[in-house]
Amino acid sequence: MIENVAILKNITILYAEDEAALREITLNILKGFTKKQLVAENGAQGLELFKEHESEIDIIITDVNMPIMNGLEMIREIKKINPNIPIIVATAFSNTEYLLEAIDIGVDKYVLKPIDMKKLLQLMSQSLLYHELKDLYVDNLTHLPNRNKLKKDLEITEQGLMAMINIDKFSTINDLFGETNGDKVLIEFADSLRKFFNKEDFRIYRIEADKFLVVANEFNTDVQDLYELCKSFENYIEEDPVYIDEHEIDLNITIGIAKSENANAYKYAQRVVSYARRKFEPILIYDDSFNIQESFEENIKWIKKIKNGVKNDNFRGYFQPIVNTQTKEVYKYEALIRYIEDDGTVVSPFQFLDIAKKAKLYPNIIKIMINEAFNLIIKKAKRVAVNISFEDIASDNTMSYIYSVIEENKEHAHLLEFEILESEEISDFSEVFKFIEKVKSYGCNVGVDDFGAGYSNFNMLVNLKISYVKIDGSLIKNIDSSENQKIIVKTITEFAKRFGFATVAEFVSSEEIYNQIKEIGVDYCQGYYFDAPLSFDQIN
Structure with a gap:
């Protein structure tokens, strides 16, 4: 044997x-x-x-x-x-x-x-x-050196010129064509890299599932030359689909290029490829002017502050009035989160909300907002609307908490409203239907927020049995000078009236904008023309 x-x-x-x-x-x-x-x-x-x-x-x-x-x-x-x-x-x-x-x-x-x-x-x-x-050092699928080998190689010299190449939305390819075909795509992609970046001049690594790294053998290689080669590669990949059996698969890629004499090239390449994706740029060369380092440090700072803020009660609800367009009387308030620094400084959610969502800390904030909303409802008998996303609705933990708070305060629940953030992220309308049915059983109204901002689904408005639609501020803020925006807002308003739900215009910041909104017939208005978001103590 x-x-x-x-x-x-x-x-x-x-x-x-x-x-x-x-x-x-x-x-x-x-x-x-x-x-x-x-x-x-x-x-x-x-x-x-x-x-x-x-x-x-x-x-x-x-x-x-x-x-x-x-x-x-x-x-x-x-x-x-x-x-x-x-x-x-x-x-x-x-x-x-x-x-x-x-x-x-x-x-x-x-x-x-x-x-x-x-x-x-x-x-x-x-x-x-x-x-x-x-x-330990070779990727079994593509036979390229892997992340372990890269780490070992990066220890040899501090100088580095490299390009990180990320296949955009690769998980979608696995979802559409299956992981077996996804693996074949990666093998084909690795072969294409070998053809474009010859081994005499470059080393190629597969460092993550859909992420590859091309490292110049000579540090003195001109960055612009590498950029031009990457540009040719990007054009080749995006113009010629990959054929796997009978499937034609289109790929898009994002490339971040970085050069450093002090062992920072890999770190910079990682950051610039993420930055390029946020900016919808197919290729970017790292530049200190991007302030990417400061951005990452700011992110880390806010992640710590959010975690501590949840424990230490630094988050507070602020409430912006929403008025009846005809009478200008306050009908309700929209609950908006604020972070209160230890010295009393009020920080806008612009500084921390996206970070909270990416760091998976947002569920803590939506729970705080529900409690803050009921605090105003119970103590001052005000009607309050709270924003809620599809991600919140799809989370069993979040919804269990929200339903329990509503149940505890059900005699006041008729003054609570929810504004669903209108987004193409909504992938399961049955979950949204169940949510609306559930909260309506407590007497809560439900609306759709940010309607008209890029992605708009009129069919969704009809089928969701909502009470109102809030027209996105991007369509409102220049309505006094843009005929096109006026036409769009008028169309949404007429559509809403036909199907029996109210309309709200946000970003109403001047009398001129207010007059246009009133003329069109939008039911409610919100914006700095009427009032800024107010603290609990500022509301009578």
Whole structure:
């Protein structure tokens, strides 16, 4: 029984042997134990095969005496490329003098001819200690060096010029075509990288599922030259779809380029590719003027402040009046979150809300807002609207908390309203329907917020059984000078009246805008023309 033979089933071997009969016999046996076999009839062929398939070859078996280039000459050249590749030499007893030379050039295992196949397979299994180590540094799917190898390589020098390449929304490809096809896309993508960025000038790594890194071998390579090469690659990828079986798959990529003399290139490349995605730029070169470092430090600061603020009661609800357009009398208030610094400074949600959402801290804030809203409802008998997102509605934890608070205060719940943030993120309308039904059973009104901001679904307004729609401020703030915006607002208002729900205009900041809104017939107004958001104590 051969020990550890199962370990051979996933390996690729390079086998060089000039004697046809022996080659055929040995190869047929190896096919039964190994995944893939690359076969050469002489050392020159073997060297070329190694150069072509270096990233996937796990072990080499070679004869010594071969024409054109013998086995030892081939080994010398291969060791220059990869000094760690395991090599087994097959030699006749009469040629054992070659063994000293073989040992000298780094061959530590040999098998005598005629080959004892049991012995050969045992030697191959032993040699795969290297294969196990290689797995630590090589991505199994693409056969590119992985993140571990990158970290090791970055320790060698502080200087670096690199481009991080991110496949946009790769998870969508897995969702649409399946992970098997997704893997094939990644293999094709890695092959395209190899073609564009030759190994004489660049090293390529796969560092995450959909993220690759191209590192220049020469630090003095011009950044602009790398940019132009990346631009050509981006054009190639985005103009030519990947074909997997019968599927045509379009890819988009984002590239961040960075250069640094003090070990910061990788960090900068990570940051600039994220920055480029936020700016919808396909390629960006890192520049200190982006203030990316300061941005990250600000994020870290606010994550800590949000966590501590939830514990220490730094968050407060502020309430902006929403008035009847015809009478200008306050009808209700929209609850808006504020962070109160220890010195009393009031901080706008612009500073922290997006960070809270990305850091998965927002559920804490929506819970605070529900409590703040009921505080105003109960103590001052005011009608209050609270914003709620689809993510909130889809969260069992968040909804369980909201329903429990409403149940505890159900005699006041008729004064609580919810404004669903209108967004293409709504992926399951059944959840939204259930939410509306549930809160309406307590007497709560439900509206749609930010309607008309880029993504607008009139069908959603009809089917959700809402009470009102709030027209996005981007359509309101210039309505006194933009005829197009006026037409859009008028269309939304007429649509709402036809289907029986009210309209609210936000960002009403001047008398001119107010007059336009009144003329169109919008039911309610909100904005600094009437009042800024007020603290609890400022509301009578």
